[in-house]
Amino acid sequence: MSRYDDFDKYAAYEEEFDPTNFDRRARRKRKPKARHVPKKTVSEQLIEIAGDDFSLDHFESFKTTYTPSLYEADWLIDSLRSFFEEDLISDVLALVKGGKEASVYRCATGPAYEGDYLAAKVYRPRKFRNLTNDQMYRDGRELLSDKDEIIDNSDHRTMRAIKKHSSFGRQVEHTSWLMYEFRTLQEMYEVGGAVPKPVEVNENTILMSYIGDANRAASSLNKIRIEDRDEAYYLYDIVMNNVDLMLSMDMIHGDLSPYNILYWEGDIVLIDFPQVVNSRGNTQAAFILRRDIERVCEYFVRQGVERDAKAVFSDFYERYIAPDPQNFIADHWHEEFDDDEE
Ligand SMILES: Nc1ncnc2c1ncn2[C@@H]1O[C@H](COP(=O)(O)OP(=O)(O)O)[C@@H](O)[C@H]1O
Ligand SMILES: [Mg+2]
Numbered sequence: 001m002s003r004y005d006d007f008d009k010y011a012a013y014e015e016e017f018d019p020t021n022f023d024r025r026a027r028r029k030r031k032p033k034a035r036h037v038p039k040k041t042v043s044e045q046l047i048e049i050a051g052d053d054f055s056l057d058h059f060e061s062f063k064t065t066y067t068p069s070l071y072e073a074d075w076l077i078d079s080l081r082s083f084f085e086e087d088l089i090s091d092v093l094a095l096v097k098g099g100k101e102a103s104v105y106r107c108a109t110g111p112a113y114e115g116d117y118l119a120a121k122v123y124r125p126r127k128f129r130n131l132t133n134d135q136m137y138r139d140g141r142e143l144l145s146d147k148d149e150i151i152d153n154s155d156h157r158t159m160r161a162i163k164k165h166s167s168f169g170r171q172v173e174h175t176s177w178l179m180y181e182f183r184t185l186q187e188m189y190e191v192g193g194a195v196p197k198p199v200e201v202n203e204n205t206i207l208m209s210y211i212g213d214a215n216r217a218a219s220s221l222n223k224i225r226i227e228d229r230d231e232a233y234y235l236y237d238i239v240m241n242n243v244d245l246m247l248s249m250d251m252i253h254g255d256l257s258p259y260n261i262l263y264w265e266g267d268i269v270l271i272d273f274p275q276v277v278n279s280r281g282n283t284q285a286a287f288i289l290r291r292d293i294e295r296v297c298e299y300f301v302r303q304g305v306e307r308d309a310k311a312v313f314s315d316f317y318e319r320y321i322a323p324d325p326q327n328f329i330a331d332h333w334h335e336e337f338d339d340d341e342e
Helices: 003-017 022-030 043-051 056-061 069-084 131-138 156-164 167-190 229-250 285-302 308-321 325-341
Strands: 089-098 102-109 117-123 198-201 207-211 261-264 267-270
Touching: 022 069, 022 102, 069 102, 069 117, 069 267, 089 117, 102 267, 156 167, 167 198, 167 229, 167 261, 229 267, 229 285, 285 308
Parallel strands: none
Antiparallel strands: 089 102, 102 117, 117 207, 198 207, 261 267
């Protein structure tokens, strides 16, 4: 059985046990499906889902301190298996945050990694992003394989699968988003950017340094009121220096907001990069950059930082976007926005 088939089964399994799916479950009760699933124990179902090489012993060895819900257990264990095998993690201690697109877990490190904890960001199989919205970010960026290599347009099999939205095609796209996030973390970390340290990646999960301690994970900035004016300016400068750093490497975060900035003990890190945008190749680069800056400025203005989003954007625009002749369409966007406001 291929991994891609597994994902289909996972999705069905997850849906079945998702406690939020009351409506679907009720409907299913009223109208039994033609393809009836015979009654099996949970472990029998897990073995069947995970394939032939899966034994109960294997499952037992992944027993974790954190008890995943029934519908979460299979994809969690499958997503983290390679990190257990590499001895990077030895346990899953807690769910930091469960989301629609990804869940983040605090893990105990294994013998192959120093320090106490790592954060594992586990993407939900396939339920990644709404394809129509994705196009804006994908413009001017290639697909990345799980080996962090650009998928060539001449790879006809893959290109056809993507066009047909087949199971395999969707998995390729899913992995590409995740690889962009990992690659961005690596590039930013290497040049001293304020991001978690990337540790390892597999098809479905990113392992990175954990921001927080045993009692609590770092808060996102939207939950923090910065009382001290100097601290607010200090943190604002860190964010904008990182926007600048990204632009110097032709990147725009694309979903930057106080929700994707973590605050811990007086410092901050930027997170959540799958939609990272190519500032030279994306025709909507100016629009996307401007939105990022507006969201950040709006927050900091509320904390007493006197900065004007439009002026900040214009400065970045002049330095990074306007000089690039490839960005003539982005330039057009910029003008349109100016017109809007007059
Ligand atoms: N390295 C980390 N250390 C601690 N908490 C993290 C880390 N990465 C993410 N989180 C937590 O998980 C949440 C979701 O992560 P994020 O990357 O923003 O994914 P998404 O918003 O797509 O679900 C964050 O808001 C934060 O609370
Ligand atoms: Mg986020």
